[in-house]
Amino acid sequence: MDIQTTGLTRRFGKVTALHSVDLAIPGGMYGLLGANGAGKTTLMRILAGVLPPSGGQVRVGGHDLATGAGRLAVQRRLGYLPQDLGLYPDLSPREFLDYVGLLKGLDDTRARRRQVDELLELVALTEVAGRRMKGFSGGMRRRVGIAQALLGDPALIVVDEPTAGLDPEERVRFRTLLSGLAGNRTVLLSTHIVEDVAQTCQYAAVMAGGRVVYTGMVTELVRVGEGATWEVVTGVGVAPPAGVVVSAISRTDGTHYRVVSPTRPSADAVPVTPSLEDGYVALMQR
Amino acid sequence: MSEEEGERVRGSGVSGMSELLAVGRYEFRMQARKRSLWLATAVLATVIGVFQGPRGPRYLPADAPAPEVMAGWAMLFGIVVPLAFGMVLADRLIRDRRLGTAPLLESLPVRPGLLLAGKYLGGVAATGLPALLLMLVAGGYETVHRGDPLILGWAVLAFALVMLPGLAFVAGFALTCPLAVSAPLFRVLFVGYWFWGNMLTPDFLPSLTGTLVTPIGDYQASWLSGELALFAGVPGWLNFLRPEPGAGSALLSIALLLLLGLLPLLVTHTVLARRRHAA
Ligand SMILES: Nc1ncnc2c1ncn2[C@@H]1O[C@H](COP(=O)(O)OP(=O)(O)OP(=O)(O)O)[C@@H](O)[C@H]1O
Ligand SMILES: [Mg+2]
Numbered sequence: 001m002d003i004q005t006t007g008l009t010r011r012f013g014k015v016t017a018l019h020s021v022d023l024a025i026p027g028g029m030y031g032l033l034g035a036n037g038a039g040k041t042t043l044m045r046i047l048a049g050v051l052p053p054s055g056g057q058v059r060v061g062g063h064d065l066a067t068g069a070g071r072l073a074v075q076r077r078l079g080y081l082p083q084d085l086g087l088y089p090d091l092s093p094r095e096f097l098d099y100v101g102l103l104k105g106l107d108d109t110r111a112r113r114r115q116v117d118e119l120l121e122l123v124a125l126t127e128v129a130g131r132r133m134k135g136f137s138g139g140m141r142r143r144v145g146i147a148q149a150l151l152g153d154p155a156l157i158v159v160d161e162p163t164a165g166l167d168p169e170e171r172v173r174f175r176t177l178l179s180g181l182a183g184n185r186t187v188l189l190s191t192h193i194v195e196d197v198a199q200t201c202q203y204a205a206v207m208a209g210g211r212v213v214y215t216g217m218v219t220e221l222v223r224v225g226e227g228a229t230w231e232v233v234t235g236v237g238v239a240p241p242a243g244v245v246v247s248a249i250s251r252t253d254g255t256h257y258r259v260v261s262p263t264r265p266s267a268d269a270v271p272v273t274p275s276l277e278d279g280y281v282a283l284m285q286r
Numbered sequence: 287m288s289e290e291e292g293e294r295v296r297g298s299g300v301s302g303m304s305e306l307l308a309v310g311r312y313e314f315r316m317q318a319r320k321r322s323l324w325l326a327t328a329v330l331a332t333v334i335g336v337f338q339g340p341r342g343p344r345y346l347p348a349d350a351p352a353p354e355v356m357a358g359w360a361m362l363f364g365i366v367v368p369l370a371f372g373m374v375l376a377d378r379l380i381r382d383r384r385l386g387t388a389p390l391l392e393s394l395p396v397r398p399g400l401l402l403a404g405k406y407l408g409g410v411a412a413t414g415l416p417a418l419l420l421m422l423v424a425g426g427y428e429t430v431h432r433g434d435p436l437i438l439g440w441a442v443l444a445f446a447l448v449m450l451p452g453l454a455f456v457a458g459f460a461l462t463c464p465l466a467v468s469a470p471l472f473r474v475l476f477v478g479y480w481f482w483g484n485m486l487t488p489d490f491l492p493s494l495t496g497t498l499v500t501p502i503g504d505y506q507a508s509w510l511s512g513e514l515a516l517f518a519g520v521p522g523w524l525n526f527l528r529p530e531p532g533a534g535s536a537l538l539s540i541a542l543l544l545l546l547g548l549l550p551l552l553v554t555h556t557v558l559a560r561r562r563h564a565a
Contacts, residue, residue, distance in 0.1 A: 048393040052563060075395040082393070086386025090316045102308035103394040148390070 001061030001077060001156040001186050002026050003047060008056035010042050017042040019210040020056065029182035031197035031204035031218065032190040033280060038207040040190040041083050044160050047188070048080040060156065076105065079154030083161050083190075085145040089134035093125050093144045096133065097151060104152040119147040122177070138165040146174060150181070157187045163196055175200050198222075198276040206283060214283055218276060225260060225274025225282040232257045232269045241265040244281050260285065305396050309404020310411065317374065317412035326370035327416040334366050335424070343424075348432065354511035355432070356440040359424040360448035361515050364502040365485065367420065368456050371413040372476045375460035376469040378405055379554075398562070399555050402461075406551055409457040414450055421445040444510060447536070451543040452501030458547030462554040488522030496520045497527035498539040499546060509536035 003025040010018040017039045034040050045051040046058060049071040061077070063070035087096060097116040106112040120129045123143040128136075133144065142165050149157060159178065163171040171193075178187055179200035191197060197204050197218060204221060206214035214221060232241045233254045240248065243261025250256075258272070259265050260281040274282070317323060338344055343358030379402075382388040391401060425441030428434075464472045483494040484502040496504055496517030507515035508531035514520075518531040529535045 045389065048389075050389050050392045072395050075393060078393060078395075080390065080393040082386075082389035084386050085390055086382075086384075086388075088316055088385065088387060090319045091312070095312070095315070099308060099312045100390070100394070103305055103391075103396050105305070105395060107304050 001074075003156075003186065003188070004057075004059045005043075006057045008043070008046065008058060009054050010039075010046065010051065011054045017210050018046075018053075021207075021210075021212055023205060023212060023215065025186065025188060025205075026203070027182075027184070027186050028203070029179050029187045029189065029201045031201035032188060032207065033192075033194065033197060033204060034190075034207035035284070036192075037209075039210040040207055041160055042210075043207070044080075044158050044188065044190060045082070047074075047156075047158055048078060048082075049075050050080075050082075074156070077155040079149035079151065079157040079159075081145045081149040081159040081162050083164075085141070087133045087136070087141055087144055090132060092128075092130050092132055093120060093147070094129040096144060097148055100148045101151045106152055115151065119150055122150075123147045139167060139170060142166055143170075155185050157181065157185060159187070160190050161192065162189065163191060163193060171196070172199075194277040194280050206280065208284065213286075221283065222274055222276050222279040224280075225278035227271065228260055228262050228282045228285075229272050229274040229278040230259045230261060230265055230269040231272050232259055232266055241269070244285065246277060246281060302397065302400050306400050306404050306407070309396075309401055310407035313378065313405050313408025314411045315408075317378065317408060318415065320374060323370065323374045323412065324416060326373070327367055327420065330366040330370055331363055331420050334362055338362055343428075351511070352428075352432075352434050352437045352440045353444070354513060355428055356421070356425060356437065356444040357448055357507040357510040357515060359428075359441070360421060360444040361502060361504075361507045363417065363420050363424075364449060364452065367417065368413075368452060368501070369477060369480055371417075371453060372456050372460045372480070373473050375409050375413065375457055376464045376472050376476075378409060379461045380464050380469060398558060402551055402555055405461060406457055409461055410450075410454050413453050413457065414445075417449050417453060418442070418445050421449070440510075444507075447506040447510065447540065448503035451506070451540045452503050455501045455543040455547035458550050462550040465554060485516070488517055488520055492523035494524070494527075496522060497524060498529070498535065498542050499527060500539070501543055503539075505531055505539040506536045509533055 003023065005021050005023045008018055008021040009016070021043065032040050042051065046053050046065070047060065049065060058065040060074045063073045065071050065074060091099065094116060097119060098112065101112045101116060106115070120126050123146055125140065125143055125147070128140070133141070142162070146162055149159060162178065163174055166174060175196045178189060181187060189196070189201065201218055203216065204218050205212050206221070233256050234241065235254045241257055241259050243259040243265045245257050245259055247258040248255055259269070260278050262285065342362055343355050346355055346358060382391060421441040421444060422438065425438040429437045460476065467475065484500055486493045486495050488495045494500060496519065498505060502516070504516045504518040508518040514531065519528050521528060
């Protein structure tokens with residue numbers, strides 16, 4: 001299901017969370033990057049039909065989200081993981097997934113139970129499947145959230161920071177899982193972890209202050225950092241160089257800084273190959 | 287999977303009946319697991335059962351008719367037990383915001399009215415169950431005490447006619463009012479209302495006591511027992527709501543209580559729908 005927004009705007013009182021956003025998201029895995037408050041969650045809530053826009057148009061898989069029928073048609077094929085998803089403490093993961101499955105219209109009891117069990121296995125929650133979720137750790141809750149988003153074989157998966165709060169191993173496992181699902185689906189992934197996008201997405205958009213400041217291939221985003229990423233070595237106790245320091249490692253010969261700056265930060269700065277993070281930081285500096 | 291295949295796996299889902307039952311079932315399950323529901327019901331019922339005054343059903347003469355005895359128990363429990371139910375139900379709707387389950391629920395292909403209706407059904411069922419159990423315990427006690435095997439049947443009937451309509455009425459308000467006034471304030475107001483609207487002598491202050499819209503079930507109990515249960519039909523404020531007790535007025539009271547309980551749900555549904563569409 002492809003996503004098409006034109007002039008999409010959302011205001012909250014005086015705050016404009018989305019400023020006339022034009023986005024065309026094809027199938028496959030698509031990354032959404034942006035600082036805190038950039039508008040990622042607002043965009044995703046609109047796509048999930050949870051929040052109405054203040055202006056502009058959204059079409060998902062050809063359905064107009066402004067109409068009730070269009071919204072319902074999209075929601076039937078949607079898997080959505082909200083940021084900060086809450087769970088019912090008095091249900092077990094198995095019951096919670098069963099409940100969500102029923103509301104997603106999975107009426108065949110046996111098929112639904114089988115799918116719930118498969119998903120619990122997939123997110124490694126089988127052992128606690130029957131335990132009440134009260135007292136579950138952040139990572140366990142997130143895994144329940146990911147599992148419910150995959151119920152009903154959705155054609156569009158919208159996941160808002162799915163890997164936040166997961167340990168590194170789980171994070172890698174989940175982003176691989178999501179990108180594996182992306183084959184014939186659309187997976188929209190928002191995150192602060194640039195590495196997750198670098199490892200899974202061919203295309204990405206970057207948002208800042210409610211606007212889309214970049215859309216395109218992830219490899220192109222890396223190239224924004226070309227000619228703007230430097231390594232500088234300074235003696236111990238010397239002030240860091242100008243520009244955005246993306247890393248600082250102390251070694252015996254001094255401190256090695258990786259710096260993103262449009263101009264050479266110091267005479268002895270050496271240009272280096274940018275990573276996606278460098279490209280992202282360079283973009284944010286513009 | 288193609289679009290059509292996806293639709294087939296999901297069933298028709300046009301009527302929304304299975305979704306409604308799913309919400310009702312899971313809401314019931316979650317509420318029935320609240321220990322406070324059972325504890326409060328048991329404590330309140332024990333206190334009122336043990337310390338009932340000389341007018342209580344336990345002290346009715348040995349030859350008192352079974353319907354009168356069980357209507358008496360239903361009224362007795364009705365004095366305090368619905369207080370616990372109102373307290374428990376007060377956070378059921380608003381907690382979806384607090385817990386953070388609301389965004390997910392709103393993203394599911396289910397009409398919002400259906401979620402509301404399911405929560406209402408679940409709430410009525412979850413408070414009806416302990417109430418029914420109380421009546422069965424009282425009925426069991428009276429069966430032993432009075433030796434009338436039919437008494438358990440009257441216990442169930444008294445539950446259905448005297449208690450259930452009032453519980454549905456309470457559920458409608460307890461679910462929705464906290465959206466407007468917050469749960470703690472609602473709980474305080476509800477206790478005040480319960481005594482004012484059910485038990486306060488009508489000639490003391492203007493009150494809804496003894497009217498058709500008295501959720502404790504005054505009219506239904508008076509009809510079942512053939513005696514004045516509390517104040518049904520006693521002249522007072524809003525006299526048009528105080529007809530003679532009897533079968534007709536009892537059924538009218540049931541209908542009014544059920545409709546009044548649905549009213550706050552309808553209002554909430556309309557207000558929430560308008561808010562959703564206003565961006
Ligand atoms: N319900 C709301 N009421 C008022 N303002 C809101 C609301 N939701 C979002 N905003 C505002 O809209 C802007 C965008 O918020 P949004 O949550 O979409 O950002 P985000 O990119 O998801 O941020 P983060 O990375 O921190 O999750 C922020 O300024 C935020 O304060
Ligand atoms: Mg966000």
